[in-house]
Amino acid sequence: MRVLLFSSQHYDQESFARAGTGLPLDLHYQPTRLSVDTAALAQGFEVVCAFINDELDAAVLERLAAGGTRLIALRSAGYNHVDLAAAERLGLGVVRVPAYSPHAVAEHAVALVMALNRRLHRAYNRTREGDFTLHGLTGFDLHGKTVGVIGTGQIGEAFARIMAGFGCQILAHDPYPNPRLLALGARYLPLDALLRESRIVSLHCPLTADSHHLIDARTLAQMQHGAMLINTGRGALVDTPALIEALKSGQLGYLGLDVYEEEAQLFFQDRSDHPLQDDVLARLLTFPNVIVTAHQAFLTREALDAIAGTTLANIIGWAAGNPQNLVEG
Numbered sequence: 001m002r003v004l005l006f007s008s009q010h011y012d013q014e015s016f017a018r019a020g021t022g023l024p025l026d027l028h029y030q031p032t033r034l035s036v037d038t039a040a041l042a043q044g045f046e047v048v049c050a051f052i053n054d055e056l057d058a059a060v061l062e063r064l065a066a067g068g069t070r071l072i073a074l075r076s077a078g079y080n081h082v083d084l085a086a087a088e089r090l091g092l093g094v095v096r097v098p099a100y101s102p103h104a105v106a107e108h109a110v111a112l113v114m115a116l117n118r119r120l121h122r123a124y125n126r127t128r129e130g131d132f133t134l135h136g137l138t139g140f141d142l143h144g145k146t147v148g149v150i151g152t153g154q155i156g157e158a159f160a161r162i163m164a165g166f167g168c169q170i171l172a173h174d175p176y177p178n179p180r181l182l183a184l185g186a187r188y189l190p191l192d193a194l195l196r197e198s199r200i201v202s203l204h205c206p207l208t209a210d211s212h213h214l215i216d217a218r219t220l221a222q223m224q225h226g227a228m229l230i231n232t233g234r235g236a237l238v239d240t241p242a243l244i245e246a247l248k249s250g251q252l253g254y255l256g257l258d259v260y261e262e263e264a265q266l267f268f269q270d271r272s273d274h275p276l277q278d279d280v281l282a283r284l285l286t287f288p289n290v291i292v293t294a295h296q297a298f299l300t301r302e303a304l305d306a307i308a309g310t311t312l313a314n315i316i317g318w319a320a321g322n323p324q325n326l327v328e329g
Contacts, residue, residue, distance in 0.1 A: 006034035019308035039063035058086035095314040101303035106158035108297035112256030143167035148198030151205030207234035226253030235261035
């Protein structure tokens with residue numbers, strides 16, 4: 001069975017080659033992002049393996065189906081970029097990786113908290129230039145601070161456990177309370193109450209119609225003055241222009257992003273030789289209290305191996321008539 005991986009990087013090729021050893025799959029790798037203009041590259045491939053910034057709207061799915069594709073195998077947990085109604089109409093199966101390494105994303109979120117708090121990015125650049133002064137580098141003790149966790153699935157739970165280990169008080173918001181976090185001492189609150197009480201807020205919820213721009217001008221105004229916001233979920237969970245206004249006023253004191261609403265044309269590519277065309281992102285990058293990473297929270301060896309293993313098992317199971325991890329509209 002021929003499988004084409006769009007948006008594949010060298011680390012994808014390495015992990016899928018390891019996971020695919022001995023399997024009856026013919027794996028091909030395409031660094032190009034899947035779009036309506038590149039869908040023709042999948043001609044003759046029964047399975048298209050897509051990543052988070054690949055386009056899977058109706059127009060793309062129609063071209064894939066016309067070229068012989070029968071299965072969309074997502075290398076991600078999220079599937080908000082897939083037109084499921086169109087996939088069903090075209091007879092395309094859609095499978096995903098519901099969990100790989102929650103620790104990878106949770107630990108990256110904690111890394112953003114620590115780097116922002118202790119100004120590690122500024123200290124690193126300063127000492128490399130021979131400046132060993134400490135002005136502007138004062139942080140705060142995490143111990144005893146209140147941390148709000150929005151979305152308490154596996155990743156949110158892992159993040160909350162780490163922060164509890166620092167001695168933080170954990171608040172949570174999720175329509176389905178996690179009994180393990182309740183046992184840990186977390187308190188579930190409505191969103192507005194969580195925002196008011198939290199010094200640090202971290203987003204770990206899926207992107208849905210209800211959570212789109214969950215953090216906007218109104219909810220930012222409810223947060224503590226100078227609070228920290230971390231987003232390792234999906235870019236569209238936050239209204240980025242509203243973040244800029246909150247940073248300018250000082251309402252938002254720290255911002256750590258691993259995702260960005262308009263990242264599809266930027267992330268996973270080397271743009272260092274070209275002027276940044278995204279004015280909103282360019283403005284964000286001017287703030288000294290902002291760290292943006294390019295959707296790397298998932299990027300650990302353990303997570304990559306788990307993603308590859310589950311994705312290939314999904315394909316084999318589907319081909320055998322025993323589909324696993326199906327996404328249904």
